[in-house]
Amino acid sequence: MWASGVAADSRLLPVSQVPDPSRLPAALDQLRAAVEGTHFPLETPRAEQARAGRGDLLNQLRDYIIPRANSLDAPLLAVVGGSTGAGKSTLVNSIVGETVTTPGVLRPTTRASTLIHHPDDAHWFTTKRILPELARLTGDSAGAHDPNTLRLVASVSVPRGLALLDAPDIDSVVSANRDLARQLLSAADLWIFVTTATRYADAVPWELLQQAIHRGTSVAVVLDRVPMDAMEEVRADLAGMLMERGLGQSPVFAVAESTLSKTGMLPVSEVTRIRGWLSSLAADAHARSIVIRRTLDGALDSLNERGRSLQSLSQEQRSAADELRQAPQQAYSAALDGVKEGVQDGSLLRGEVLARWQEFVGTGELLRQLEAGVGRMRDRVVGALRGRGRAEPAENLGEALHSGVAALLVNHAETAAIASARAWRTTPGGAPIIEKHRELGSASKGFGEQVERAVRDWQGDVMDMVREEAGSRRTTARFLAFGINGIAVMLMLISFSATAGLTGAEVGIAGGSAVLAQRLLEAIFGDQAVRTLSAKARRLLLERTTELFEAEEQRFEKVLSDEIGQASTDDRIGPALAAVKAAR
Known part of the structure; x- marks a missing residue:
């Protein structure tokens, strides 16, 4: 479905009841502790897979699932991510209407991620509620080039109830950038995936889109820099690819290839639909709640399979240690x-x-x-x-x-x-x-x-x-x-x-x-x-x-x-998963 107005995504309907606010956070904390206590020090055949899975699950628990379960009324976090050179920062600046994040001139660009929020929503982000491992930074100090920091920008151009996060390239040649991009995407209520007419079929973005589908993350797609004479052809091809992968109803916005303004902005006409759609989400508490709950439920639904996988891989480590x-x-x-x-x-x-x-x-x-x-x-x-x-x-x-x-x-x-x-x-x-x-x-x-x-x-x-x-x-x-x-x-x-x-x-x-x-x-x-x-x-x-x-x-x-080291000798993940299931 091609978005042509500012209405909220009509497909985002409630898929479950609101989790029990009194039991779920405690159960999730128990699961987080169990995952933290699971290590994979032995170089078994699937050790790398296990470590990556543990890191991804732990990051999403810390960065998104636990904080979101504790604060369902916090602003919706839309993470803008995509391939190298897709124009993410330019798009963010153009949506906000002012320069809030600096586009990278040289690749790869290593810098702090930028989170833009309404001034009245600052308290939601200045604390360690989300992304607790990233240091907070305000202003344009030297720390703006440290990828281990989160640069906070307050702007009245961003409506209350919504925050935009400009993430590093998902296919950066710098592994730290790629890892951070994936971590930020796992913390999103909504992933705004930015690609171009020449790169929308690349394998890496689609791999991450499949993960988003698997985890229930809400996704919107921005097709940037589309030549006018190829607009229909590219649209049709992308629509087919989205349909094949279960994203046929995701909001999609096409941005024509344009000349940037002197301040580096896209023409207002090219971002009006995107800006309007995001504003409608921010203004409509019910629509915003639907997106948040759908993504949270999808993330919670993914815990069992991911946790069971870690159980199996952890048992593989214990068996190897016993054999040794x-x-x-x-x-x-x-x-x-x-x-x-x-x-x-x-x-x-x-x-x-x-x-x-x-x-x-x-x-x-x-x-x-x-x-x-x-x-x-x-x-x-x-x-x-x-x-x-x-x-x-x-x-x-x-x-x-x-x-x-x-x-x-x-x-x-x-x-x-x-x-x-x-x-x-x-x-x-x-x-x-x-x-x-x-x-x-x-x-x-x-x-x-x-x-x-x-x-x-x-x-x-x-x-x-x-x-x-x-x-x-x-x-x-x-x-x-x-x-x-x-x-x-x-x-x-x-x-x-x-x-x-x-x-x-x-x-x-x-x-x-x-x-x-x-x-x-x-x-x-x-x-x-x-x-x-x-x-x-x-x-x-x-x-x-x-x-x-x-x-x-x-x-x-x-x-x-x-x-x-202190690798766990017993299974703590199984009981923790059962507790989460019982608390939902």
Whole structure:
């Protein structure tokens, strides 16, 4: 429909009842807080979409929905927006009849947005009621070129009940200008979309028009700089495009290509219809209320879909964070299981440990005589050890055990770090973090020294156990034959077999070593005490290993916590949306 007079838009009919003034603002504040508390720090596939959606929704709640729900009688805000060079500022000046905003000569133009209002309506805009993040500015100070400010101009040429806001270009090459333009458009009761005969089919404006339709924003279209000989053709084409996109009944005004006056104004005849239409809206409280309520209702109607989308995207972030947490948990749990297996399967009783054990007991013949009689063998060992120094062989065996256990722990910790880093690289949101923290791909600096201390402390624990268990036995010949160190290393030795001592029927030198050590200790403490002591020794080692691995795993948790910050771990948007729905 082509506007030819000053009557208000006849299609803008009420679509719902006025929201409950006592409940709706509180529910909207709850939703705003929920959206503010929702963050998308992980680089998941839809993270950018989520951040943009959050920003758009938050801006519209702060800039329009909440303030409008709190003040339905505030002036109607018409935001004049459009493409670069469409003539928005010239149009605004021409409608008002005086120079209130400066057209940009060079592109892109970076400047404060200008809001023109009647002097009696100043109190509606000098506060932070709308666009609270923009600083207020009056006059022509240096701040007029700061895009983070809102320049207020009072003019009696603007009727009470109406305000015009000249917005930056929606397709500016400066991203800050584009973002601000979209923010201002989301704060509008009415969007006056300005385009030209050569640019009305551009993709960016139509994308924003589709958003306006989706959110229920009232729209009027101004087709500027139309050559007279192409007027009918351009009109018909634009009308078809508007009809196809659901804007067939939006008011449309055509401005012929004209020579500007010395003051930079359009001919009065070209803006009379637009000026008259806006004046009729301002003068007719009912028509103005229809536009305001329709746009507010449309914005409220859009909250559910937009909020549900953020819910889904937020859950995607929580799922990614959970997966990132689980990866190192599983890797270090598997590492601990590997250590448990390594200290029970006899693998530590080979190599250097076996050589030192043979040195300790003078093995060769002893192992061959194992089945000839454990009692006789034990007596031979005791007798042999009485006649030679034992401190050095015991120390050598203890060192070999220490080295073997330390290597076992370090190897599994390195494997867990590698597995965790690999899992993060393939988990949504994890690759950028592991790239930023490459140190996580290996055990922490100084981990080897921590393991060395932990194993030595564990060996000290075993020696304390031996002292405590020995009690009065310390003076017996058998105890004296081996000493605290010798008995402790034998206890460590038998701790590293699956059954706290392999049976004599099992084959292999390592198995024989464990059997021999077990039988020697049983001669001192008894079989039940040996089983209890060896199980406790293993448990103490695994407890220290668990502490070490937990500290390594916490490196991943700390990095993840630092990256995601205070991201919400639960859904607050769903209950907030339900509250808004109940309050309408």
